[in-house]
Amino acid sequence: MSNYVTPILTTDRLTLRPLTRSDADDLYAVFSDPAVMRYWSAEPWTSVASAEKAISQALDAYRDASEVRFGVELAQSGILVGTVNLHHFFGQNRRCELGYALGSAWWGKGYATEALSAALDYGFHELRLNRVEADIDPRNAASAAVLERLGFRK
Template sequence: MSNYATPILTTDRLTLRPFTLDDAPDLLAVFSDPAVMHYWSSEPWTSVRDAEAMIEQALAGYREQSEVRFGIELAATGQLIGALNLHRFFPRNRRCEIGYALGSAHWGKGYASEALATGIDYAFHELRLNRIEADIDPRNTASGALLERLGFRKEGYMPERWFVHGEMADTVNYGLLRRYWDERK
């Protein structure tokens, strides 16, 4: 048992909260969209079973407190519009990886920045992590811009790291240290 609980966190416009199985249809709407999955490391989902499998993995993570997986909900309407994960924790070295996606109808409104800033604060100040890592496709400019806006620094490049959507894809490695984050405030 680890100590990585998934609480409910609120921002001005969003609620970050644990998933339930009732979220499967909304989650499928996000992850079945080819635009959302263009630079993701797997193909677009095709069935509600794909969503249920991800939620079951999240529920197991909640039980073990081994992964933090938030659904991102619009505070005004309660609609689930995306996901934010803190996973691959390495407790001894106080680090983890971050992953995120929003439904394409919700891009360009600052929701991802708002959600990630709150998740990162939680990771550094409640979970007492020191470092958060992200691994993105270099062509994913929206994701790179998001990370850089939050203070992540480019740390590495790994050619042909993934085989997805019928082709090899490269990785840019980003990292955010707690002290970079605190210096920005």
């Protein structure tokens, strides 16, 4: 068992928080969108059962404290618009991987940069990580641009 607890983080416009079972419909809306899933190595979800399964996996990760999984919600409305995950931790060299998705209706508004910045700040300062890696499809120029703005290198 590790010590990776998912806290609640806030930014000017967002709240990053643990997922709950009540997030199933909003999470399904994100991951059933073909535009969101275009560069993923999985097909868009076809039923809310996929969201329920993902939430169950997140709840398991919270219980065993093996990953940090955030639901990203708009602070003003409380709508869940995406996810950010710090996962595949390697304790020996204090590194992990970063995963994220944002519903296409919220692209181009700076939300991804804002959410990732908060999660990375938590990872480097609170979890004392040395390195965070992100694996993206090389055709996903928008995601690459977000990561480059945050200091990632190819």
